[in-house]
Amino acid sequence: AQTVTQSQPEMSVQEAETVTLSCTYDTSENNYYLFWYKQPPSRQMILVIRQEAYKQQNATENRFSVNFQKAAKSFSLKISDSQLGDTAMYFCAFMKHKSSGSRLTFGEGTQLTVNP
Amino acid sequence: EAGVAQSPRYKIIEKRQSVAFWCNPISGHATLYWYQQILGQGPKLLIQFQNNGVVDDSQLPKDRFSAERLKGVDSTLKIQPAKLEDSAVYLCASSFTPYTEAFFGQGTRLTVV
Numbered sequence: 040a041q042t043v044t045q046s047q048p049e050m051s052v053q054e055a056e057t058v059t060l061s062c063t064y065d066t067s068e069n070n071y072y073l074f075w076y077k078q079p080p081s082r083q084m085i086l087v088i089r090q091e092a093y094k095q096q097n098a099t100e101n102r103f104s105v106n107f108q109k110a111a112k113s114f115s116l117k118i119s120d121s122q123l124g125d126t127a128m129y130f131c132a133f134m135k136h137k138s139s140g141s142r143l144t145f146g147e148g149t150q151l152t153v154n155p
Numbered sequence: 156e157a158g159v160a161q162s163p164r165y166k167i168i169e170k171r172q173s174v175a176f177w178c179n180p181i182s183g184h185a186t187l188y189w190y191q192q193i194l195g196q197g198p199k200l201l202i203q204f205q206n207n208g209v210v211d212d213s214q215l216p217k218d219r220f221s222a223e224r225l226k227g228v229d230s231t232l233k234i235q236p237a238k239l240e241d242s243a244v245y246l247c248a249s250s251f252t253p254y255t256e257a258f259f260g261q262g263t264r265l266t267v268v
Contacts, residue, residue, distance in 0.1 A: 043197075072254075082244055084198070084259035130197050141186070141253035142211055145197025 041066045041133050045146035052121045053154050059106075060116045060149050062131030068092075070136035073107065074143070075116045079127040087129070090114065092136075121153045157181065159260035161247050167266045173235035176263045180228070180249030186210075188257065189222055189232050190246040198246055204230065205253065237267045 042065045052058035064073070075087040090098045090107050097105050106115045118125055131146040160179040168174050180187050185206050190198035201220065203211040207227040215222070224230040234241055244262040
């Protein structure tokens with residue numbers, strides 16, 4: 040079974056600064072996907088960024104980028120130029136690549152607060 | 156484009172009562188998921204549908220939980236009878252295929268007293 044661990048329950052950052060959220064995972068699979076989701080108080084999960092395990096290049100989406108270390112099974116999220124609207128719970132998630140079933144396995148989450 | 160719609164937003168019931176949640180996915184999305192999110196935890200998959208067929212229900216407590224997606228569009232999740240530990244947010248998500256982005260609804264917060 041896959042497990043996802045987020046070791047930072049809470050983090051805070053000043054507006055306009057950079058913050059990195061950590062995530063490690065455990066799997067015996069070689070092909071899989073990794074995700075970061077954002078969950079604001081409205082409860083709606085919003086996809087922030089996605090990484091395919093077969094791609095060596097780290098994914099980037101505007102101010103969001105990842106550091107994917109496959110051998111170390113590490114997948115951290117870097118948020119640059121933090122904005123007040125980035126305040127939310129962030130979840131790291133794993134999905135196996137298989138012919139049927141695409142279950143997301145989530146970590147416990149990191150509550151990020153951006154301070155003015 | 157309309158998002159994933161869920162109702163109700165909130166529900167409070169007594170233990171041993173039954174409850175049902177409804178989800179209408181994004182039009183054209185064949186894959187539909189129900190997740191349970193207990194306070195302070197990440198979501199956990201309860202069941203995944205591909206059109207009207209069940210793909211994964213390995214983590215669904217089948218003695219009390221049931222779900223259906225009869226016409227391959229909207230879906231209902233039922234709990235009967237509810238237990239205190241069922242208090243959680245129930246999230247519905249849909250995607251065009253199993254490996255494209257899953258879009259989530261705003262969830263139903265269930266409190267069992």
